[in-house]
Amino acid sequence: MNQDQILQAGDELYEAMVSRTTIKPFTERFDDITIEDAYHISLRMIERRVQAGERIIGKKIGVTSKAVQNMLGVYQPDFGFLTDKMAYSQGQEMPISEQLIQPKAEGEIAFVMKKDIIGPGLTNADILAATDFVIPCFEVVDSRIEDWKIKIQDTVADNASCGLFVLGDTAVDPRKVDLATCGMVVEKNGSIISTGAGAAALGSPVNCVTWLANTLGQFGIPLKAGEVILSGSLVPLEPVQAGDFMSVSIGGIGSASVRFV
Amino acid sequence: MTNNLTKDQIEGLAEHLENAELKAFEVTKITDDYPDMTYKDAFDIQWEIRRRKEARGTKIVGMKMGLTSWAKMAQMGVEHPCYGFLADYFTVPDGGEVKFDELIHPKIEAEIAFVTKKPLKGPGVTIADALAATDFVLPAVEVIDSRYKDFKFDLKSVIADNSSSTRFITGGQMVRPEEIDMKNFGVVMEINGEVVATGAGAAVLGHPAASVAMLANMMGERGEEVPAGTFIMTGGITAAVQINKGDNFAVRYQGLGTITGRFV
Numbered sequence: 001m002n003q004d005q006i007l008q009a010g011d012e013l014y015e016a017m018v019s020r021t022t023i024k025p026f027t028e029r030f031d032d033i034t035i036e037d038a039y040h041i042s043l044r045m046i047e048r049r050v051q052a053g054e055r056i057i058g059k060k061i062g063v064t065s066k067a068v069q070n071m072l073g074v075y076q077p078d079f080g081f082l083t084d085k086m087a088y089s090q091g092q093e094m095p096i097s098e099q100l101i102q103p104k105a106e107g108e109i110a111f112v113m114k115k116d117i118i119g120p121g122l123t124n125a126d127i128l129a130a131t132d133f134v135i136p137c138f139e140v141v142d143s144r145i146e147d148w149k150i151k152i153q154d155t156v157a158d159n160a161s162c163g164l165f166v167l168g169d170t171a172v173d174p175r176k177v178d179l180a181t182c183g184m185v186v187e188k189n190g191s192i193i194s195t196g197a198g199a200a201a202l203g204s205p206v207n208c209v210t211w212l213a214n215t216l217g218q219f220g221i222p223l224k225a226g227e228v229i230l231s232g233s234l235v236p237l238e239p240v241q242a243g244d245f246m247s248v249s250i251g252g253i254g255s256a257s258v259r260f261v
Numbered sequence: 262m263t264n265n266l267t268k269d270q271i272e273g274l275a276e277h278l279e280n281a282e283l284k285a286f287e288v289t290k291i292t293d294d295y296p297d298m299t300y301k302d303a304f305d306i307q308w309e310i311r312r313r314k315e316a317r318g319t320k321i322v323g324m325k326m327g328l329t330s331w332a333k334m335a336q337m338g339v340e341h342p343c344y345g346f347l348a349d350y351f352t353v354p355d356g357g358e359v360k361f362d363e364l365i366h367p368k369i370e371a372e373i374a375f376v377t378k379k380p381l382k383g384p385g386v387t388i389a390d391a392l393a394a395t396d397f398v399l400p401a402v403e404v405i406d407s408r409y410k411d412f413k414f415d416l417k418s419v420i421a422d423n424s425s426s427t428r429f430i431t432g433g434q435m436v437r438p439e440e441i442d443m444k445n446f447g448v449v450m451e452i453n454g455e456v457v458a459t460g461a462g463a464a465v466l467g468h469p470a471a472s473v474a475m476l477a478n479m480m481g482e483r484g485e486e487v488p489a490g491t492f493i494m495t496g497g498i499t500a501a502v503q504i505n506k507g508d509n510f511a512v513r514y515q516g517l518g519t520i521t522g523r524f525v
Contacts, residue, residue: 066456181515183447183461192331192467195498197447197459197515234459251445251461251515 001030001037010044013158016144017045020101023144027151035078038156045159046081054083057228059216060139061208062160063152064201064232074152077202079212080160082228088166093261097242100142100163105240105258106233107186107248109179109198109205110137110167115225119217124206127213128174130223134205136168136256138248139230141237165230170254177252180204184234188246194235201232208232262482266295266302275309278422281408282310285365290409290418298417304483306421311346322492323347323374325403326472327424328416329465329496339416342466342496344476345424353522355432359404361506361524364427367406369504370497371448371512373462373469374401374431375438377491381473383481391473392438394489398469399435400448400514401494402522404428405501429494433518444468447515448498452508458499469495 001009009026016023026033026041050056063069063077088094096103114132142163145154155161180198187193202208208231213223223229240246240260247257266274274291281288291306292298311321328334328342353359361367378396406427407414419425443462450458466472472495477487487493504510509523 178515181447181449181513183445183459183463183515185445185461185463192463195447195459195461195464197449197461199449199456199513200459203456249445251442251447 006040009041013045014048022146025154033153038153041157054085058082060230061232072152078156080162086164090169096260103140103142104237108137110135111229116222118222119214122213127209131174133171139165166258168256172253183251196234200234205231262301265297271305275306279310287410290414303417303420320349325494326496343420343424345426353430358525364406368501370403370501371499372401372494375493381477382486383478386474386477388470391470395438397435400433400517401431449513451511460498464498465496
């Protein structure tokens, strides 16, 4: 894709998000779209959000589970940017009917960094040393692409299908929990709908953050002190609508809940 | 609780299903030939298999619960899980070998096992009673192997088939029940070094102790109790995963160590 097409695609996604409408997949319209093109589109979309007054507060990692990797036919994760406008607090109502298009919720472990760190060449030990705490998280993903008919380039362009997220209120030192085996239980409207454990995301949530730091490092982008990093879903995605209540609890870390309106 | 099968039919079906287990061959599900059989008939067949084994000097070393996920029960249109017994020759040591050729089409599940210190007798046993009667819990891997063709069965057929019991491995770290958050504790199953399934304790009836209570209540319906010292596998935290000859597995349990083994 050329530069004009990339800018136009980013604008198209931004406008779809603001107007809560969907667009046709780029992969149906541009035969030659590469993953690199897609990241440039996502940068344009996020640039528009920043111009509109949003502040970048972290990053998210997607496509970390084998099920999603198989569905998309790609065997590496992707990433997007988090802004202050996406963040909700534990107990706050999340207005998905006003803000999102076709939301799905997923339980994750979020990392909060305590120092700047830049790849490439970082190991899990570096990431753990730079992590202030981990915290339970619900990410509510959304797609600006019609009916979620995404290929990897479509979701990458669309800021890794990021929607909104809520953090719990227990911050745990990563030294105090086994992030690969910690269990996750997700409940929706009082029923247990799924369980999983840390290893569901690339073998360990730490592997995901290490991948992100090393990948961003190739573009000169660090993980910064205070940033929130959503490390990837440990359970299948669950479609949600206004009126639903969901909670997630993570063994040794804590819980988060969210009421959708 | 009534029978629709005669004593001869129950004994015949017990022999038929036990032979399939001992000689590792598949059979068609027994409800195809006996569509009117009752749950009582199904459990009578299972208890007859148990009697046959004990008569030959086999020791019963524990119990297991099956179909303990709400999703699986809904899928099968049943409201209850099922139980089975564990015989002495089902045990495989941690780090040991499971002989694939002795089985038909085995799958493995990650579970948490309880060992009781007081008897439990239903009806009316609650989760609290089950926890109060628990000496300790420890990790377990169950190998299941339905004797039915393609693992296709209904609840009555699987009960008669000793709830697909065949082998188990236990080990790792034992802990008192109050030392572990059993609902949220996680497990990670790997086959040949690849993560194939993950889950958390709540996958078992919302809490694994609910499975122990249900076992006591179901056995209570037959006037049987769960004696002190019983080893009870509470049901799969992960889905059952198919495993082949030559594969090795490692299951990691949050705070409770790892169980490994291989199929030879």
